[in-house]
Amino acid sequence: MIRLVIADDHPIVRAGLLALFSLEPGIEVVAEAGTPDEAVAAAERENPDVVLIDLQFGAQAASTGAEATRRIRALDAAPYVLVLTNYDSDADILGAIEAGASGYLLKDAPPHELTAAVRAAAAGESALAPVIASRLLDRMRAPQASLSSREIEVLDLVAAGRSNTEVAADLFVSETTVKSHLAHIFTKLGVASRTAAVSVARQRGILR
Amino acid sequence: MIRLVIADDHPIVRAGLLALFSLEPGIEVVAEAGTPDEAVAAAERENPDVVLIDLQFGAQAASTGAEATRRIRALDAAPYVLVLTNYDSDADILGAIEAGASGYLLKDAPPHELTAAVRAAAAGESALAPVIASRLLDRMRAPQASLSSREIEVLDLVAAGRSNTEVAADLFVSETTVKSHLAHIFTKLGVASRTAAVSVARQRGILR
């Protein structure tokens, strides 16, 4: 019997997963969680085989799904973690994998894909949704111009529509510094203007 | 007995809704739909009291939730339509209301809010999630600078990172015209730069 913990902030989704797995022989949902912290607590308490956790939790949540994944994988008898997400464009894909997730699933996946993934995870295998897998490969192929945290910070303000002067004021640096960061960002992203940079950053999931 | 049709492209969400309502006395789910078209067909065939339909369907769907709402409300024995959505920032709120939805619910709403809304809808009352209601009021208060279709077209290209000259070339107009459109957009949105315009347009759901 595979002992499963499901974690999602939407009661509806939790009910759906519960209904799905209750029909599934050999899989038992031993706990539900509505927040990342609850998920970690449940994983520690119930000592399940697999944890199925959403990546996006509501804004009021303390931590993220990726963070919870990391903490769950750091437990003594660490269960396998399957990550669930709405969007295949999510920037946290890599983060989740690094955090120790053994699978990555889309919420619009057909049910049998879900159950198959749970079984695969319980067996210690990794299971990626095909879309995700190919996207990961893409990302591997493309040298993946990753922005520094400071650069992301700058780009985030730019995406909010702030001018260079405003960004400079916000970050307590000179405007030349902002321009310098932006210049790096442009070359890394292969674009020539701030709006284009924001556009591709959104596309790649660097911004949301 | 309230006869209910549920429509959502995520099998998980459908299962969740189904599970939720199956526990609910006096409510019976008579059909499920995975696409807007299926939802319309089911509404016509089953002649339900209420249709619960998602606004966002996957990219491969032919039409939108709002469109389906309109068509369902145009049926002879038109059932009431409750619209379900992930985000309270959705631009289609007004569209859905105009299309004849009698309620607007968030997916992270607690289950009892859902069932209450279905009962209210079946009784012919309208039910809006509190968040949505206040947001609607906000929108009423703010004169709602709506952009013309041409302006949206321009802004969309700008959001993709194209320059004024490129936008002009794309739309077969002069650059002056593009700048003119942008100037109007800026005043309408109360901003001073293209990136800021894109930002608030996204926020208001004018762009996605």
Added chain:
DNA sequence: CGATCCATCCTCCGAAAGGACGACTCCACG
């Protein structure tokens, strides 16, 4: 210890963006 990346700061200059006028069509609406 160098190598490397990052963040910070310059200057100079051309190109792009935006503001402020005005003006011409077309079409819908009363």
Added chain:
DNA sequence: CGTGGAGTCGTCCTTTCGGAGGATGGATCG
């Protein structure tokens, strides 16, 4: 049949942005 809005175009002018180039200190890592 006007009136007005939307879309189109223009000019002149100022500000901002972005490119090119270089320089400094700090952190990290083999």
